[in-house]
Amino acid sequence: MKIAADRETCIGAGMCVLTAPAVFDQDDDGIVELLVEDVPPGDADAARQAVALCPSGALRALDD
Ligand code: SF4
Structure with a gap:
C-alpha cells in the first residue's frame, strides 16, 4: 500500500503524525x-x- 499526501491541502493539524508516526512527519x-x-x-x-x-x-x- 502506498500513501499520497497533498502538502498544498494539509492544514498542519498533526493527526496523521499522532496516528501513524512511522509513516508521517511534519516539517517546521x-x-x-x-x-x-x-x-x-x-x-x-x-x-x-x-x-x-x-x-x-x-x-x-x-x-x-
Ligand atoms: S492530519 Fe496530517 S495531512 Fe492531514 S491536515 Fe493534519 S498534518 Fe496535514
Whole structure:
C-alpha cells in the first residue's frame, strides 16, 4: 500500500503524525511529510486510520 499526501491541502493539524508516526512527519511549518511511500504491512492499519482522520482530506491511500 502506498500513501499520497497533498502538502498544498494539509492544514498542519498533526493527526496523521499522532496516528501513524512511522509513516508521517511534519516539517517546521507543520505541513505533512511522508517518511515512507510504501507503507510496511505492520503500519498499514494505522496509515489508513490517519487517512480517515485527516481533517483536510490531504491524505490518500493507494492500494496496490
Ligand atoms: S492530519 Fe492531514 S491536515 Fe493534519 S498534518 Fe496530517 S495531512 Fe496535514
